[in-house]
Amino acid sequence: MQLAIVIPIYNEQEILPELYSRLKQVCDGIDAVQWQVIYVNDGSLDDSVRVVLDQHAEDSRFCLVNLSRNFGHQAAISAGLAHADADAVVVMDADLQDPPEVIPKLIDCWRAGGEVVRAERTSRQERGLRRLGFSAFHAIFGWISDFPIPAQAGVFGLLDRRAVAEFNRLPERNRFIPGLRSWIGFDQRTVSYDRMDRQAGEPKQSLGRLFRYAMDGVFGFSYKPLRIMTYAGAGISGLGFATAITFIVRRLAGFEVAQTGFTTLITVSLTLGGVQLIALGLLGEYLGRIYDEVKQRPLYIVGRRHGISAPS
Numbered sequence: 001m002q003l004a005i006v007i008p009i010y011n012e013q014e015i016l017p018e019l020y021s022r023l024k025q026v027c028d029g030i031d032a033v034q035w036q037v038i039y040v041n042d043g044s045l046d047d048s049v050r051v052v053l054d055q056h057a058e059d060s061r062f063c064l065v066n067l068s069r070n071f072g073h074q075a076a077i078s079a080g081l082a083h084a085d086a087d088a089v090v091v092m093d094a095d096l097q098d099p100p101e102v103i104p105k106l107i108d109c110w111r112a113g114g115e116v117v118r119a120e121r122t123s124r125q126e127r128g129l130r131r132l133g134f135s136a137f138h139a140i141f142g143w144i145s146d147f148p149i150p151a152q153a154g155v156f157g158l159l160d161r162r163a164v165a166e167f168n169r170l171p172e173r174n175r176f177i178p179g180l181r182s183w184i185g186f187d188q189r190t191v192s193y194d195r196m197d198r199q200a201g202e203p204k205q206s207l208g209r210l211f212r213y214a215m216d217g218v219f220g221f222s223y224k225p226l227r228i229m230t231y232a233g234a235g236i237s238g239l240g241f242a243t244a245i246t247f248i249v250r251r252l253a254g255f256e257v258a259q260t261g262f263t264t265l266i267t268v269s270l271t272l273g274g275v276q277l278i279a280l281g282l283l284g285e286y287l288g289r290i291y292d293e294v295k296q297r298p299l300y301i302v303g304r305r306h307g308i309s310a311p312s
Contacts, residue, residue, distance in 0.1 A: 003027070003035040003107070005090045006080030008073055009052070010042045012094045016051045019094055020062065026100045030107060037062045038308060039094075040080040043070030056307050063307035071300040074175035077155060079300045082168055082311045089159045091177075098156040102193045106158040114189035115160035116181060121152040121195040153178055153190070160186065173292045173299060226286070229279040236275060 005023065009016070027035040039052050041064060055062040065083055067076065077091055088110050092098040102119055109117045155177050159167060166184045182188065302310075 002086040004084035004086035008076035040076040042076040068301040068303040115186035116188040117158040119156040
């Protein structure tokens with residue numbers, strides 16, 4: 001069996017030495033496996049590249065795909081999958097929140113017939129605002145998605161060779177990899193694990209980036225926001241029509257028509273204006289993603305490769 005492990009890195013120099021030792025220990029302990037680690041440097045500003053090149057000099061199984069600049073987490077993973085030529089490909093983050101010790105479980109599940117194996121979190125260590133944001137996203141996304149995507153399943157997982165080939169055919173520029181991984185189908189199975197805390201350094205994904213990532217998931221796999229605005233527009237229009245009929249009936253019946261003052265007018269104006277701006281914002285999100293697809297710019301640009309050849 002040939003195994004490739006794709007790991008995007010961005011300013012992870014503190015963690016890379018421990019990641020290196022744990023990967024070697026875990027992968028060398030798997031029977032009948034020839035393995036390779038494909039680091040994808042996503043424009044790191046620290047000494048991550050130097051650390052990886054030192055690892056490559058010590059063990060040629062650790063390779064590097066160096067992107068020309070920072071293209072983003074999902075693009076870096078896509079670059080690694082494009083370069084992976086193996087029977088099975090594991091995708092994981094470099095921060096060791098995804099424990100390398102779970103890899104043998106993924107391989108066992110693959111050998112049992114699973115073509116797409118998801119690593120699903122049973123617990124996570126984040127606290128505060130980040131933890132609240134993750135919980136809110138999974139709750140909302142599970143309801144709003146038009147396509148069934150398991151909650152608590154990030155990028156950590158394994159793809160069979162055929163699944164990788166189909167994944168590499170997907171042309172999206174705004175990528176939500178857990179959703180794309182579910183969309184391609186095949187025999188999909190789940191392995192549970194406890195998500196650990198970062199071993200060193202600070203999280204590299206800011207709240208702003210995580211929010212944009214969440215939006216890519218919502219707008220890439222759901223039309224419900226558009227439907228909700230349609231229903232809201234129909235509801236507000238119906239309420240306005242009913243109010244108008246009520247005033248007409250009261251006038252014809254000789255009752256005094258309710259006085260409309262500044263408070264009523266400003267409340268109605270702000271409500272309608274807010275709903276319209278939200279609707280325009282939702283349309284803008286979808287339209288912006290259409291614009292990105294139409295431009296057909298490459299998802300990433302590779303600067304240099306070390307220990308690995310360009311994908312065929």
